[in-house]
Amino acid sequence: MAKVVKVAEMSDLEPGQGKVVEAEGQGIALFNVGGIFHAIHNTCLHRGGPLGEGQLDGTTVTCPWHGWQYDVTSGGKVRNPEVKVASFPVRVEGSDILVELPE
Secondary structure (H helix, E strand, C coil): CCEEEEEEEHHHCCCCCEEEEEECCEEEEEEEECCEEEEEECECCCCCCEHHHCEEECCEEECCCCCCEEECCCCEECCCCCCECCEECEEEECCEEEEEECC
């Protein structure tokens, strides 16, 4: 069963932005893509760069350290979608953004 954790409020993240949040001690990159929120693990698989600090273009985030790109809707690497960072279901309740973490 998943654990649901509040990580932000809707007003914290404008469309087209990302940010690093923490849930149960885990760094998560949270993104607002046209009013729809997505969450992936914050650590790039290449050298550990902070994905939540990367540039968001549509549904693609570019790691600020070395340019690896990920689809924020799935966590898949753009050039090789089988290589993934973890992605987490997101839901909004009122103005709260909630992320589901595996137990």
